[in-house]
Amino acid sequence: MSARPAPAPPARLTRWEQRTEVPLFAAGLIFLTGYAVRVLTPHEAEPWNDIALILVWSTWLLFLVDYGARLRLSGLGPRFVRVHWLDTLVLLLPLLRPLRMVQVYLAVQRRRDRPRLSLYARVIAYAGLTAGLLGFAASLAVYHLEHTAPDASIRTFGDAVWWACATLTTVGYGDVAPVTFWGRAVAVGLMAGGLALLGAVTGSFSSWLIQVFTREDEKRPPERG
Known part of the structure; x- marks a missing residue:
């Protein structure tokens, strides 16, 4: 069924x-x-x-x-x-x-006759904006929770921004990392958000490439036997 x-x-x-x-x-x-x-x-x-x-x-x-x-x-x-x-x-x-960014975009687009950008460009653009805002929010939260903790490696807001960039891009250098329970909870949430956003961008880019190759194949004249 x-x-x-x-x-x-x-x-x-x-x-x-x-x-x-x-x-x-x-x-x-x-x-x-x-x-x-x-x-x-x-x-x-x-x-x-x-x-x-x-x-x-x-x-x-x-x-x-x-x-x-x-x-x-x-x-x-x-x-x-x-x-x-x-x-x-x-x-x-x-x-x-920031995770509701895509819903914001859809609400704006309902007020127009048609979207100004293709679906794939919209996903990539808004995933990038969401990642930026989410990374900034996570940097603030981790800095707030970590900079006064004993044995903390995140002592400045710059350290927190560097950590957020490495976490969002799934690089994970490990030179700075949260040591408190709540700091690590923020890290887990940022990892999940980073993977989801990376998957959305990668999937949209792959679909766009497939669509481009399909159109090129359709334009190509048929081969003679």
Whole structure:
């Protein structure tokens, strides 16, 4: 028996997501900026730390309101938490909001007659942007968790950025690595995200190459017997 297709989301939920996805992405950037100020500036740097804390909490409350609205509009009730597990995870860990970049793009494209870029270029471009934002968020989190830990090798934000680049690209030099439990938890999440993004880019590039070769074969005149 063939599997049943997933039911389409309610029209009200679709309209809500189309209208709020881009503003929420901007709110995600504000959240990341506020978190960066909290992590990278000295504790006595006032009033910037207080302003950053207000930005972090106010944007998170905005994410909470959006989550509650989509839960109500979906008509799924408590099942929304399981069906939309990525949204639930992003609400609990807002630094993972870059993973919703592809959904942001789809919301923008629904407002246009046709996409401006090919499917493969879209996947590669948005995977790259997602990787950049995710790497920056992971760098902040690991630096925050690691730089004061005993025997830590990640002492500066530059060390954290270098570690994030090596982890995202699956190079893994090993010259710097987290030593705390939560730092390693962030590392596991970044490894999983890096592998997923690398797979998306590699698969899209391979599909594009196959499509190019197929078109070239179709243009080639048939061989005479």
